Every structure is written in structure tokens, then in C-alpha cells.
Amino acid sequence: MKRSSLVVAGGNPSQKRSKKNQACTNCKKNKTRCEVLDTSNVHSLGCHRCKVLSLPCSLEDGEVQGDSPSEVAASFSAANAPNVSTSIHNFERAEFPVPPNSEWQVFGAPDWLETPMYAIQTLARQGHPSDGEFMNHVDACLNDILGANTLTSLLQMSVNRFIFSTTLLKKSYSFEQKFSPWLNLPPSMTSNAFLRLTQCLVASRLADLINREVVVWHLQELVEKSLGKLAFQPTSSIESLQAIMTLALWAPVGGRHPVARDGRLLISAAISIANNLRLDESIAYISRVESAEHNADCPHDLEDARHKARLWLSLINTESMLSMGTGRVPLSRRTDLDRNVADWPSAVASIVSGRDSRLALAGQIYTLAESGCRVRFTQREELEAYYQEVSNILRKFDSLSILIAPLSGLALQLPFRPDRIISYISAAIAEHENLQFFAMHMELRVCRLLVLKHCLGQLWEVYAVGLFAKSWYRSVICNGGCLPFVWSKQVLLLSQDILSSALSRLEQPTELSTMPDSIFCFICFAAAYLISVKVAVYNNRGKAIPGPSDMLLVRTRELLTKASCGAGHIAAKCAQLIASLMGTYEAEVLRQELSSQASPAHACQRSHSPSSPPSVPASETVQGQQHPDLARRDGQLGDGLGVHANGVMSLDMLDSDFWALFMDNLATDVQTPHIHSVN
Template sequence: MKRSQPQDNNPGAPKRTKASVACTRCRSQKSRCELLDVSGQPGMPVVVRCHRCKVLGAECSFETSNLIHFLPKAPSSVADASPSPATSSTLSESSPTAPAPERFGGLSTLAAAAIASTTPVALPKSVTGTSAGPVPSIPSRYGILPEDLLPTATTPIWGCVTRVDWTATPMLAIQEMVRCPKNENPPELPSGGRLSDILPATEIQSLLEIFETRYSPWINLPPARTENTNSLFDIVRCTIASRHLPPATRLSVAPRLQKLTEDVFVRELFNPQPSLESIRALLILSVWTPICGTGAEARDGRLLIASAVSMGMNIFLQNESKRAMTLRADKDGDTAEIEESTHKWRLWMSLVVTECGLCLGTGRTPVSSLSPLDNDMSALSSFPEFTLTSTRDTRLGLVAKIYDVCTKATNLRLQRVDDVEKFFDQVNDITYTMEGISRLIRPLHIITPYDTFYAHMLVLQYHACMVLILHHALREVRTAYERDAPTQPWHTVETKGGHAISLFWGRDALLNAESVLTAFLSVSDLTLLSAAPDNVYVMVGFAATWIFVSNFTIYQMAGSTLGGPSERLQSLTIERLNAVSVAPDHAASRCGHVLRALMNAWERRKPHPIDKTRCECFMQMPYMRTMEAFNQQVRAAHAEAAEASAGPGSGPTPPLEHMFTMPEDSSSGNWDLFMDDTFWETFLENLNNSDAFSTAQPVVPPPVV
């Protein structure tokens, strides 16, 4: 009995005969040959090219072959290819009528090909276009849509299946808003065959020294050579450091360096034994976005670092800690061999730490992890004395501990409301562990004679991770109660010990968010601060957003504001971001623009005029363990404000509901700790109407009033 053939649901897919299983190039290389993303433009002939030849930019025999053809089909919309992990949260790069975008582009194409066997876990897709009402439009240069951010009042778990819940991946949401805008029509740029064809020798030497002085300490690796060899490592370092060139020079040089980087990396991509410098070059590209002014590519640092990790695994860097420990235990071990193994271990540590940091708060699981021997090596390399290398090893080990604890915290889940006591204890145990780590971090910039600036920045990363941990804990409580116990407001939940969870964790999150901004503002060396990784600015943006969330929550709950230093810290942070920015497409400038839009939205929403007596009350408000104590404090503040406003002979005291005007949507009684539809509509409308992201000409950020 013959088995029936399955029905072909895709009549437009290209057909190949059995005699031609691969194109000529793939057959000669004995490589897998696949046809992906084959789509034609109306009125234009269909160009058929296998995926490998497309990535390599090589001619494919399928282009002229008569052994592959298309079946007739009716005109249709864009292909239904699922997005890659790099773009799963960026689902609307073009308008509905625009041609289908490329699956990957530039360095993302190369990185995707390099990690085909170790692709990280992708985020859930967002299904767009199903909302009942009209959806606000957003320019195609932004990688996030309003419906991706807006929670709905009728949805109990912060967004429905048609939306991306930004509170579930807060760092990813900030990354998307800060992401460099994409130029749909990037200019064609010629690239030199070597680095020396683009820059003179003296300029190359200067850029390499700048990179090793200002950038390498951020990834906690020992200084590298500064002699030019025209390698990928040298090209990448010059590409990143070129942001410090004069604007006119950078405008002509940086895009060519970016193009040269892609051209050279394609030769390293399929090398079965990649060099350590090539892996380190890709690590650098994942941490810093090249500032070229072209906006040609929407980069995904997580995809790039996963590619670097995959290349490191191919040469077994993950086993270097064991090898180094074995060599150290051998009294007759070769010193040079020990140093080589230790150098490889440091690179592996930096890869793992960088990937973990880029995945925090994004919903993506790192493909790499540290072994107990890696942590043992970190301790052995840090003591007994502080040298430049041991200082960086110490920071590398401490960052690894912070990210490891933070990852464990964000993996905790509150499955049932009955487990809230256990979940409360688990989160508190983790925060106590973090506080123990902070004992090692806080004095580090005092007791170490090297890299004091970067040791101080470790404090910023610590507090940012604390905010993320507490944010996750609050979200889990809210999600569980709005799912399983919708009749009980989640913010009123108390433990058996009498702790109001929303106040207990919310207060600590606010303190840590303010500490992030304080650490960011307390450093005086703006030159070093301008070289910070893109993710540091994302952490600052997340912390500033959390402060705004707290301010808005107090406004919803009591018609007041936080008072204290919060708004001033935000204003100073925006000024500092603009001050350290070296170009309009610098991550610092983009983060400052987003925070300015956020501040403008808050200025339009907060009450006017604000009663100073209420601000002072909340500024001096001590910690309240229970909701009843908090409500008593609020009522007392309202009563004092009413008496002060009445005065002698002023007549009867007006009702409190008229004195303390609540937001228009407060009638629902939903004290939404994580914003409402009205806020995000206002914020994104303000963000989209601004042209501060324009890459055509440098834009001077507006001064803070």
C-alpha cells in the first residue's frame, strides 16, 4: 500500500530535484546546503541563492541552475518565516506594505551562522494586528511597538497573548528603546583591504592605546598589545575607539572601519580553530556598538556574545580552569604553559560574565556557565597581593558572583499564592547573599591601587542587579495574585510576620535605584565614563525608570510625590548622559533621550501645583511594615495639609477628594505599580515625535531646565 504524500502547504517554496542536493560550492566543501528566505519583489526576477552562499556573499550555482524552479503562486504578503532569536522582540522593523526585511544583517548574519548549533532560548513571539481598536503608529526606525509595552486594564497578568509583557523582560524593553535606529537604505561604502588602508599608522597606534586604556578594564582582561598587525582584533578595537576621533574624521572613517570589520570577520567565521584574539574581538563587538552614524544594522549583543561563546567552546576554553589547576599542582609544571592556560581561563570567564550580563532581564537563557573550578581559579588569581592583573581577576570574580545570584533570583517563580511565605523567604535569602557580596565590593576602589574608577562602577552594577531582583519578586507576587486570587488586591498582601510585601520590597528597590544614579553621578572622570559598555547605560535607564514608577505609584495611591532627591537625581542623570555622549547614536545619548521623554511625560501627569507639605511628609516617611500603618500615615499627611491650607478664617475645610486630585483613570481603584495605558501612550507619543535619534546630522540634546 502506497503511503499518501503530505499536502504541500507552501506552493511557493523552491523545488530541487534529487539529482541536485546542494549547490556547487556547498558540494565542494561538503557543507549543508539550504534555501531560506527566498522571496521575490513584484516585477523583479526571483534570485535563488542558498543560505551559506548568501552569508558568505559568494556566487551560488542555483542562480543560473535550471534544476530548481518555483511553482506558480498568487501574489501574497511577506513570508511567514519566524523571527530569529535576535529579532524575536523586534517584530515590526517595517510597515505592513514594505518588503520583507532580511532575516539577519551584517554582523548579526555572521553571528547567527556561527552559533547555528547553540542558539540561545528565544523569547515568545508577539502576535500583532489583533487589537480591536486603532494602534498608534511608530516610525520603523524603532524596534519596539506601543502594543509591546502597554499593559491593559482588563488583562490580569500584565498583557495578553497579543502583547509582549515589558515587565517580564524589563532590561530588554529598555534596550529596545535605547537601540540604535536602523537605516533602511544604508549607503554603499568601500572598505580597504587592511586597516592601514583606512588610517595612518600613528592614528592606529593612538586608537589602540585609547582602547586598552579606557575600554579593556570594563571587560576585566589584562592589557593587550598595541602594535598593529591588521588583524580582526586590531580592526575591532580601532572601530570602537574611533568614536573619539574628531567628528569630521569619524564621519568618513568609522563607516569604512565597520565595513572592514564585517569583511574580515567572514574569513574567521568558519575557522574550526579560531584564534583567541578573534574570540576577544567578537566579545568586544557584543559589549560596544560601533558608532558609525549610518544606523545600518539593528545589532543584538546577546547574539554576538553567544557566537563568541560558541567559538570558545569549539576550542574547549571551558576546560581551562581544570587544566590550569592541574598544572599549578604540578611542581615541575612549565610556567609558560601555566600562564597560557590562565590567559585562556580569563577569556572564558569574561565571555561567560558578559553573556550573563547581557541576558539579565531579557528572558534569554545564557548558553554558558561557570564551574566550581572557575570560581576557585578566580579566588587563587586574586591573592595574595593586588597587581593590575589580580585586581581585574578580583572584579571578574565579583561580577560573576553578582550575576550568578541575580540569575538565580530571576529564575524563582511563585507558582501558587499559598507559597507566598516560602517565596518571600527565598527572595530575602538571596538579597542577604547580595548584601554579603556588597561587603567585598564597596571598599574595593579604596583598597586597590589600580582601576579605581572601574571598581567604583562595580557598585553601580550591584545596585542595578538588586533593583532587577526586587522588580522580579514584585512582579511574581502580582502575577500570582491577579491570576489565582483576583479578588484580593496584590499590593495589600502581607506575610504572617506582618510585612506588607509591596512596601517591603518596593522601598528597597527604590533605594537601590537611587543608589544606581548616585554611583553614576558621583564619578568625575567623564572620559572614562563615556567609554562605558552599552549595557551600563541600559542599567542606568532601568534604574531611572524604576524611580519614575515609584513616583507615579505614590501619586496614584495618595495624590502626592516621593519628594526627596528622586526627581533631581533623574534630571542630573539626563545631564550627565548628554555630557558623556560622543555622538547622537551613542548609547548614552539615546538613553538620555528616552529618559528626557520619560521626564516630560511625568511633568505632564503629576499634579500642579504640588503641595509642599505632602512632599516633605513623604520624604521623611519611615518604613512602614503594614498597609494599615501606611494608610494611617497617608491620612495623617492629608489632615495636616488640610489644616495648613485652611488657615484662620478660611471657612470650612474642603473635602480631601477635591484637595488631592487623583489621575483620571484612578476610578478603577487599580494602583498599578507598573504604569497604565495612558502613561505609555503619552510616553511613546512624546518619544516618537522627537527626532533626536536622527543619524543624518549630529543632534545636540536639549538642556535640562
């Protein structure tokens, strides 16, 4: 009968030696079971069968293959220790476990027992050319295309670009100085040919136009050939990973045959490679090491693990930025350690600490935005809970704004005590890379705008049904106010605030040209949302919203045009999109004018309707100035007042009727048939 595997009360559990010490010599010859039952005497460790048959046992003579008798005794005594589980899942971890991807540069053979399929795949790939040979080929092609001097200039050095009379002005367009701060990574001491290739391709947008047209096409062709080979290799290096992230942030500008590129697909490939390389475990490894009792014995590769952790945070922040508002769910998942990594930097006095701060704060922004866009409202009975959840998210946005706005040099306009805000701003201005902090604060406001837009859409889906769909917003009352009115005002003011702050801070063309492509899309989104509000309100009320919204849009279009490095640059495409949307709005204004002139009775009826205040005659004056004729035929906008065919209106127009019309047209699809894609 088989011996029961259960432990008898008061007895010793059955023990197993390691596989290399399974049996003594006699038991192996006879192929019988070999067990050591008496472990009390460490000098007599013969097996039970040899003792019964009075045979010499190899275990007593220390001839065991592998461990010595003392080691065998120690293993048995450890196994017999009380309160120690023998489950294979509860093994004791090393004090400092092996860091993730410690063998990136020298790949060892995979474990056949633990990962048999991966071992087969690795052996099958051994006949292919090495990665080093391919990188040498890329490096040689890169030097042939650019030359040593231009290659050095694009990566590190400064070159002479403009000559005015006898003055030689030096202008740097190196990647390290102009583009690297946007990655929020410390300067890297290592690189490979593919990373240098992508950096030269991105930095070439600031080169002379003639040189760029000649060089970019060859660089882009080499990038496309290299990307397909390196992006999906399981042994890709962290340098190649950073190169793919760079391509996702900055699309090439110029070239003979520009091709639309989706940065979301590139960053998804980078995330998959990072998961294969276990970059997502770097922060957990650092946390275990730093929380250990013997901190003085920290591994020598801890700094390398920190570099990998920064790269992982930069990757997931980039994926969130490129996926925000696109309907794409990020592949990466943030852990509590990723979210709490904000405790790393203690100040922003240095460049490295400032970049660490941006890594941590950007992660909090996108985590908050993603949680806000996941909020769902399905039943009217849940309105109170829905309001509280959204309000909590908006308060967290305010808290983050308090942290970020001073670092970017912006004044806060939050309902707090002015003396506290002023004292905080004067003491917390970042000493380096203020432009990157400003862009991050703008991303925060765009994320808040997206969350508010999502929340308004959730209300509309639940309440805009049935017989009262036209006036659905009037029944959404919570906390003593109408939620659609409150949130709609915030949306309109927020979109204008994003544009006005961009105009006030972004002035230098070189700074604008180096920004990631997604930031231009953020600015364009705020402008497009503002135009959609203007079109919807004018269609239903026949009057434009007051304020300098028209001039704000004109200046935004000019700003993006100035930032453009060429016809294929995303800034130029966004400027063209804003111009098309503005043309749609002006065409709608002109159509309303012609309709009113052709049907005076209709215009009179519309001006006396209950939902629209009487129009102001064109002969009225505002602050002593004659109001100009706004029925323009040349397609030009007004001179800054944002008013068109119906005269100047007072701010009293922004009453409940205005917001009611805005909510009626929340789902209005503004038709723009002549818009060119920004991709």
C-alpha cells in the first residue's frame, strides 16, 4: 500500500532530497527506494534500506553526488523546522532579487525547464544575423547620408545658420538641447545607431530647408527599414526602445513622399517590447531594495534600474498622452508604485530632478484623466453619486494645478486665498525647463476639458430622451444648481483659457517647433471645441457669443503657422484645420445674414422670439464708438470683439437661455466638408 502523503500528528513529514541526491549507490544499482529516516545523528546518515540489510551506504561516507553530509543534514534539519511550509510556491526570496533584464547586453540561454517554448524559439533564431551587424550597417549608412560634421551637429553641437551683415549668429538645433527635455529622461551615456538615426531625423526639422529636403528622405527610408527589423525583436535594447518612443512623439517633417504615421501604434509596440524586457518591474525592484534593512549592501546596478524605471514611466506617460481622447485604451497598466513615485524628487532645482518631477506629475495627470473618462452615468437615481464623483475628480485637478502652475510661471486663478497663492508662486518657480512645465500644465487643462466633455455627454445620453428631450437639461438639478449649466460654463471658459495661455507663453518659433506633435493637437482641440460652440449658438440664436473669441482663434492659427517647420508638419495641418473650421463658421454667419435679408418677416419673428433677446441695430454705439458693418464679404473676421452680423451684445447674453441653447446643441455635428486630415 502506498504511504500516505498526509502528515501524521506528532510525526515528521515525509522529506525529499534534491534531484541530484535522490538515492545512494546501492539503491541506485537495485533501483529501489532510498530514504533517510533517522536524521538525529549527522554522522550516521545511511539510508533505511542499507541499515536494515547491513550494507555500506554511500551516504555515510560522504560520497553523495553534490552536497556534503553536513549540507545534507542541514537541509533535512531545515526541512524539519516547525511552521515552514513545503509548498513550492512559498519559496524564500533572495534579499536582493535579480533585477529585471540584468542580462540585456549579454543574453544567456533560457531555462529549458521553466520556459521550454522560449528556449526552442531562441535556439531557432541563432542562425540569423546578429543585432550588432545590423547596427553597424545602419551606422555606416547614417554617416554616408549626413557626414561626420552634420551628424555631430544634429546630435550635440551648434552650427551656424544665419548671417546678418558681419554678425554670425549661432543657433543650435541639436536633439539633446531642443528635443531631449520633452522626454523627461536624464542625458544618456549610451546609444546605438538606431537611436542616433531617429534623433537626427527629428532634429533635421530645424535644419535649412534645402538640406532637410535632401537629407530627410534618405533618413526616413533608413528609419523605415530599421524599424521593421528592430521593433519586434525580443532582444531589442533600451536604446532602440527610446528611439521608437521618439518616433511616436515627432513625425518626420519633409521628405519626397510623406506618409501619415499613427504614433499610437508605435508607442504600443514600444510598450510591448518594454513588457518583454520587464521594464514594468523596475520600480518594484527599486522599492524592495530601498526598503531593505541592509541598505548599505544595495546592488551596484541600482542606478541602472532607476534609469530603466524612468524610461518605463516616460513610455506609459507617452502612451497615455497619445491615447487621450482617441478612444484607444492604453496597453500599459499603472501600479500603486508607479503612481506614488512622485516622492522621488525632493526639489526641482536641477535638470534631472525637474524631469523626475514631470515624470511623476504627468503620471498623476493622466491617471486622473483616465479615471474621469471611465466614470459612467446610467440612471437618473444615481445623479447625486455621479455629481460627487465628478466633483472629487475636478478637485484633484485643482490640486494638481496648484502644484504645476507655479513651476511653469503661471498665476493661479482658483478660489483660494490670494496671499497664499502669491507666496507659493514666488517660492516655487522652476529654475530649468519652464517651457516643459508650462506644456504639462496645458495638458492638465486639456485633460480637464476632455473629462468635462465626457461628463456632459453622459448626462445627455441619460436625460435627452422621450418627450422632453429638447429641454432635458432643465431637469438635471443637483446640489442646488443645474449641472449642465455649471459644467458648460467651465468648458467654454477652459477652452478659451487654453488658447490665451498658449498665446501668452509660446512665442519663440524654435521652441514651438520642438514641441511634441500631440501638444499641437491639444491646442487645435481647444480651438475646434470653441468654434463648435460658436456655430451651435449662432444657428439657434442668430448672435455670436461676446468676447474676443474670434481674434483668439485668429491669433491661435497664426501661432501654429509660425511654429510650422514645413507643409507636412502637424502644426501647419492644425492651423489649416482651424482655418477650415473658422471658414465654416463665417459661411454660416453669411448664410444667416442672406436669409434674414431675403425674409424680413422671418428676421422680425426671430428677433422677438422668447428664446432670443432683441438684436442691436447696427447704428448703436459701444463706449462712444460706431459699430462697423459686420456683414463682411471678404471672409475676414471681426476686429477682436467676436461679433458678426447681429451687432454687439452685452455679457448679459451669457444667461440661462444661452446655456440652454448650448446644451440643446451638445451633440450638434458641425459639418466641415473642406477640412483636410491632420494625420
